[in-house]
Amino acid sequence: xxxxxxxxxxxxxxxxxxxxxxxxxxxxxxxxxxxxxxxxxxxxxxxxxxxxxxxxxxxxxxxxxxxxxxxxxxxxxxxxxxxxxxxxxxxxxxxxxxxxxxxxxxxxxxxxxxxxxxxxxxxxxxxxxxxxxxxxxxxxxxxxxxxxxxxxxxxxxxxxxxxxxxxxxxxxxxxxxxxxxxxxxxxxxxxxxxxxxxxxxxxxxxxxxxxxxx
Amino acid sequence: xxxxxxxxxxxxxxxxxxxxxxxxxxxxxxxxxxxxxxxxxxxxxxxxxxxxxxxxxxxxxxxxxxxxxxxxxxxxxxxxxxxxxxxxxxxxxxxxxxxxxxxxxxxxxxxxxxxxxxxxxxxxxxxxxxxxxxxxxxxxxxxxxxxxxxxxxxxxxxxxxxxx
Numbered sequence: 001x002x003x004x005x006x007x008x009x010x011x012x013x014x015x016x017x018x019x020x021x022x023x024x025x026x027x028x029x030x031x032x033x034x035x036x037x038x039x040x041x042x043x044x045x046x047x048x049x050x051x052x053x054x055x056x057x058x059x060x061x062x063x064x065x066x067x068x069x070x071x072x073x074x075x076x077x078x079x080x081x082x083x084x085x086x087x088x089x090x091x092x093x094x095x096x097x098x099x100x101x102x103x104x105x106x107x108x109x110x111x112x113x114x115x116x117x118x119x120x121x122x123x124x125x126x127x128x129x130x131x132x133x134x135x136x137x138x139x140x141x142x143x144x145x146x147x148x149x150x151x152x153x154x155x156x157x158x159x160x161x162x163x164x165x166x167x168x169x170x171x172x173x174x175x176x177x178x179x180x181x182x183x184x185x186x187x188x189x190x191x192x193x194x195x196x197x198x199x200x201x202x203x204x205x206x207x208x209x210x211x212x213x214x
Numbered sequence: 215x216x217x218x219x220x221x222x223x224x225x226x227x228x229x230x231x232x233x234x235x236x237x238x239x240x241x242x243x244x245x246x247x248x249x250x251x252x253x254x255x256x257x258x259x260x261x262x263x264x265x266x267x268x269x270x271x272x273x274x275x276x277x278x279x280x281x282x283x284x285x286x287x288x289x290x291x292x293x294x295x296x297x298x299x300x301x302x303x304x305x306x307x308x309x310x311x312x313x314x315x316x317x318x319x320x321x322x323x324x325x326x327x328x329x330x331x332x333x334x335x336x337x338x339x340x341x342x343x344x345x346x347x348x349x350x351x352x353x354x355x356x357x358x359x360x361x362x363x364x365x366x367x368x369x370x371x372x373x374x375x376x377x378x
Contacts (some may be wrong), residue, residue, distance in 0.1 A: 007323045011342040018235040026226045029253055030260045
């Protein structure tokens with residue numbers, strides 16, 4: 001078929017007319033895997049949100065609210081939920097923005113900036129989770145003691161009174177428990193996001209090296 | 215991934231990047247999709263690279279993986295949106311000696327190729343790349359006889375498109 005032969009002739013003639021990407025440009029393309037890492041961070045954050053959401057809904061039955069009322073924390077708990085959701089939504093939005101930005105760019109410097117931003121966002125997020133857990137833990141413990149004890153009908157209260165050292169031991173034990181608990185949460189997040197963040201960091205270093213060489 | 219592998223891969227890709235550009239040219243209609251496909255193919259090649267054992271030439275392996283990626287993506291896209299905008303300006307990158315008649319003929323030919331399905335496009339592409347039937351059959355994973363039969367059908371199809 002001479003038409004195809006004719007086409008082949010033209011095809012060959014144009015061999016030199018294709019764009020020529022440099023080594024660095026191609027290298028940056030394979031570093032684009034950053035975008036898939038950031039996408040995973042975004043997906044995990046949503047999954048995590050859904051998980052906690054379901055857990056809260058399942059746990060917060062009528063009994064739970066009665067209990068909350070007893071220790072005068074019903075309003076506080078509702079407020080906490082609302083604020084918690086707002087903050088979590090904000091973080092999900094940030095993760096989404098990072099993901100969009102990282103997929104939309106070709107420039108290495110923007111990519112690097114986004115990697116830094118993503119890492120920062122994740123760190124803030126973990127910080128937020130730790131602080132909020134610590135804070136609510138303290139508030140709940142305090143109120144439970146204050147009102148639960150008051151509502152208990154005990155004839156001989158002196159039996160239940162702590163003296164100075166007992167209080168110290170109690171507070172110390174509580175703090176240790178809290179620290180261990182927060183440590184576990186931290187470890188969990190470190191594992192969950194740490195692997196992804198490490199990969200991002202590696203990509204970042206590569207990009208940085210390229211920047212310096214050029 | 216180790217450094218050495220990355221370096222090897224990018225050097226090879228740099229040397230043979232024309233193959234990817236040409237595949238993009240057959241499968242896309244504008245510069246933006248050309249770039250998208252190029253990037254996608256690059257990423258797929260890189261993902262597949264650890265499995266490349268070097269028992270075939272890098273370029274041969276590249277033809278296979280790149281065409282597969284293009285075909286897969288082309289199918290996915292076809293399912294979602296189908297806008298065929300024949301951008302002949304992009305397709306005819308540059309005309310060295312401008313001959314209006316020849317130019318028109320070529321443009322018609324390229325448009326006809328665009329109307330082919332994904333596999334037929336791959337056949338035409340390999341044909342234009344001067345591959346023999348053995349190479350075509352190996353790249354597309356079909357038998358040599360099958361490649362011949364298919365190629366003949368493509369030629370008939372092209373004729374029909376050009377002379378309806």
